[in-house]
Amino acid sequence: MIIQSNLVPTRGARQAVAAYLVVFGAxxxxxxxxxxxxxxxxxxxxxxxxxFFYQSMTVHGTGMVGVAGVGGxxxxxxxxxxxxxxxxxxxxxxxxTFVVGAGMIMAAxxxxxxxxxxxxxxxxxxxxxxxxxxWAAAVHLGGLLLxxxxxxxxxxxxxxxxxxxxGSLTRALGWPSLFGSDPEPPPPTVVASTMVAIxxxxxxxxxxxxxxxxxVNLMVPQFAIDAMVAKNMIYxxxxxxxxxxxxxxxxxxxxxxxxYTGRPWKPNRPFLAAWTMSTILVLAAYPHHLLMDxxxxxxxxxxxxxxxxxxxxxxxxxxxxxxxxxxxxxxxRWDLPAGLLFIGVFGWAAGVIPAIIDATIIVNSVMHNTLWxxxxxxSYLLLGQVGMLLGFASWLGRxxxxxxxxxxxxxxxxIFVAGGIGLTQxxxxxxxxxxxxxxxxxLPEWIGxxxxxxxxAALVILGTTMLMARLVAGSGPAGGAR
Amino acid sequence: MVQHVAWVITLIxxxxxxxxxxxxxxxxxxxxxxxxIVERAYRLRKVLFVVLLVVSGGVSxxxxxxxxxxxxxxxxxxxxxxxxxxxxxxxxxxxxxxxxPGQIVAGRPVQFRVTSTDVTHGFGIYDDAxxxxxxxxxxxxYTNVLTYTFQRPGTYHLLCLEYCGVAHHGMMGExxxxxx
Numbered sequence: 001m002i003i004q005s006n007l008v009p010t011r012g013a014r015q016a017v018a019a020y021l022v023v024f025g026a027x028x029x030x031x032x033x034x035x036x037x038x039x040x041x042x043x044x045x046x047x048x049x050x051x052f053f054y055q056s057m058t059v060h061g062t063g064m065v066g067v068a069g070v071g072g073x074x075x076x077x078x079x080x081x082x083x084x085x086x087x088x089x090x091x092x093x094x095x096x097t098f099v100v101g102a103g104m105i106m107a108a109x110x111x112x113x114x115x116x117x118x119x120x121x122x123x124x125x126x127x128x129x130x131x132x133x134x135w136a137a138a139v140h141l142g143g144l145l146l147x148x149x150x151x152x153x154x155x156x157x158x159x160x161x162x163x164x165x166x167g168s169l170t171r172a173l174g175w176p177s178l179f180g181s182d183p184e185p186p187p188p189t190v191v192a193s194t195m196v197a198i199x200x201x202x203x204x205x206x207x208x209x210x211x212x213x214x215x216v217n218l219m220v221p222q223f224a225i226d227a228m229v230a231k232n233m234i235y236x237x238x239x240x241x242x243x244x245x246x247x248x249x250x251x252x253x254x255x256x257x258x259x260y261t262g263r264p265w266k267p268n269r270p271f272l273a274a275w276t277m278s279t280i281l282v283l284a285a286y287p288h289h290l291l292m293d294x295x296x297x298x299x300x301x302x303x304x305x306x307x308x309x310x311x312x313x314x315x316x317x318x319x320x321x322x323x324x325x326x327x328x329x330x331x332x333r334w335d336l337p338a339g340l341l342f343i344g345v346f347g348w349a350a351g352v353i354p355a356i357i358d359a360t361i362i363v364n365s366v367m368h369n370t371l372w373x374x375x376x377x378x379s380y381l382l383l384g385q386v387g388m389l390l391g392f393a394s395w396l397g398r399x400x401x402x403x404x405x406x407x408x409x410x411x412x413x414x415i416f417v418a419g420g421i422g423l424t425q426x427x428x429x430x431x432x433x434x435x436x437x438x439x440x441x442x443l444p445e446w447i448g449x450x451x452x453x454x455x456x457a458a459l460v461i462l463g464t465t466m467l468m469a470r471l472v473a474g475s476g477p478a479g480g481a482r
Numbered sequence: 483m484v485q486h487v488a489w490v491i492t493l494i495x496x497x498x499x500x501x502x503x504x505x506x507x508x509x510x511x512x513x514x515x516x517x518x519i520v521e522r523a524y525r526l527r528k529v530l531f532v533v534l535l536v537v538s539g540g541v542s543x544x545x546x547x548x549x550x551x552x553x554x555x556x557x558x559x560x561x562x563x564x565x566x567x568x569x570x571x572x573x574x575x576x577x578x579x580x581x582x583p584g585q586i587v588a589g590r591p592v593q594f595r596v597t598s599t600d601v602t603h604g605f606g607i608y609d610d611a612x613x614x615x616x617x618x619x620x621x622x623x624y625t626n627v628l629t630y631t632f633q634r635p636g637t638y639h640l641l642c643l644e645y646c647g648v649a650h651h652g653m654m655g656e657x658x659x660x661x662x
Contacts, residue, residue: 124647128647227624263516294550310538316530317527324523346503349503361546361550363488370614439650443612
């Protein structure tokens with residue numbers, strides 16, 4: 001039997017979390033501005049050179065994925081630190097590698113002109129067509145590799161700490177309770193952190209491998225990899241990493257909604273089964289990104305559709321339903337953090353729906369690489385993951401003494417939500433109307449939709465800025481909550 | 483058609499999720515004993531789980547029967563007769579599409595053999611109203627076979643649906659489908 005106890009983070013650890021949130025906020029806003037610029041350009045309201053558009057697109061995609069990881073890591077580390085002894089310097093090192101790596105990527109893209117999207121599909125980095133120099137590609141890929149290495153160390157440290165307390169990863173996933181009769185399963189945070197560590201370690205290893213191959217290919221063009229193999233590795237890494245950012249952020253929901261409602265989030269058998277299922281499914285469902293690669297084995301693509309359907313069940317049936325259950329008639333007094341956490345779960349659950357529909361092969365035939373795709377991932381990342389992270393940051397800020405007029409917070413919340421819904425729905429509408437994604441210039445019939453998207457993006461930025469201003473106005477030690 | 487169905491289902495399902503969240507949020511301030519709520523909610527969750535499982539299983543059975551992946555066959559049954567497919571070589575390179583031969587007849591399946599000479603592109607076929615009809619990836623070293631039957635003669639467009647560089651948005655082509 002494992003005795004639960006709450007460890008108290010040191011001052012340094014609390015400051016490290018605060019540093020993560022500062023970087024998260026700054027980079028998030030910068031990436032949002034780039035996103036707005038792209039929608040304005042597509043709507044014909046500003047004119048960007050195509051080179052700058054695609055550089056911005058590359059930075060936006062890469063930066064958003066990275067900063068979602070940074071925010072998620074802050075949540076995971078903060079709450080996992082209540083249960084196991086983590087290493088602060090490893091946590092700080094991850095942030096440093098992110099900052100340096102992000103600087104390298106921005107320099108490579110905006111100065112060196114590199115613009116191969118976050119996907120850096122082989123052999124595009126080495127075939128610039130005069131758009132960028134090899135050094136820019138090398139610096140961009142090197143920056144990504146550095147960021148990935150930092151995250152790998154971060155997860156290895158969580159694995160070390162979890163093993164130190166629970167003895168094995170299966171025990172930390174709650175298998176003795178799931179398959180046996182152990183009455184004391186690990187807390188939800190430990191289960192989720194273990195799942196993320198397993199999945200992301202594998203994802204990062206594949207990502208780092210294809211990055212190294214691409215880097216060597218830049219220097220020795222004869223050293224090539226099959227384009228399909230590279231694409232599988234890239235999408236395995238990307239799929240696992242971005243999903244892991246949500247699984248890290250949802251820890252804040254598991255920890256804080258019980259605090260708000262006075263109702264425990266019990267790691268019962270359905271919960272443990274869902275997380276074990278998710279551990280497998282997040283690794284196995286990635287072929288749904290390659291449904292239009294007809295050279296892939298057909299059985300793998302069919303499996304991609306089926307597993308994508310199944311992977312939505314744990315989210316909808318366990319986490320979303322659990323959040324509704326715990327809040328319903330709980331006597332909860334809504335405040336900003338609670339509202340943001342709740343909207344985060346909504347964004348995740350709602351975004352899963354168009355994602356699953358897109359994973360249907362016959363739908364993917366006419367939706368793949370249209371704006372339907374950013375439609376669903378902005379739903380579970382912007383409204384979902386970022387909602388949860390802003391909720392977590394607001395909760396920390398509130399505990400540290402941040403106070404602003406309630407009307408300001410309410411206005412910020414609804415502006416963020418309205419903008420988020422407008423942005424995702426405009427993407428989805430455009431996707432259903434066959435508008436391609438990643439186009440710098442639009443046909444006249446697509447411009448109106450882009451303008452609605454731009455207006456929504458502006459609202460998102462306004463709401464996010466107001467939420468952050470609220471936090472900065474009352475900034476204090478991050479761990480004041482303890 | 484597929485896009486419209488997907489859009490309507492998405493709106494309905496997302497709307498249902500939104501209403502559920504709004505309904506719960508509106509009642510969060512009330513208070514009831516948790517054990518009673520848990521008991522009812524777990525029953526509802528079981529039903530929800532079974533319904534979602536049945537729906538997703540049913541949709542899989544219905545949709546996995548008609549996949550866009552071409553078979554080795556060069557013809558398809560059409561109105562009781564076996565009509566040979568037209569074979570068109572489609573090659574993408576930055577930033578243009580080359581179709582050979584360029585003549586395509588409506589009502590007979592067309593087998594596009596799609597590849598790329600440089601980086602990965604996306605071979606997207608649009609009708610004249612700019613609705614996406616079908617697509618496959620155009621990848622160096624691979625030939626993806628996409629079979630499609632044009633029902634009506636007219637002008638069709640090719641758009642690149644995989645980002646390939648600075649003029650990606652300009653990588654468009656056009657071809658005509660005739661009645662004979």
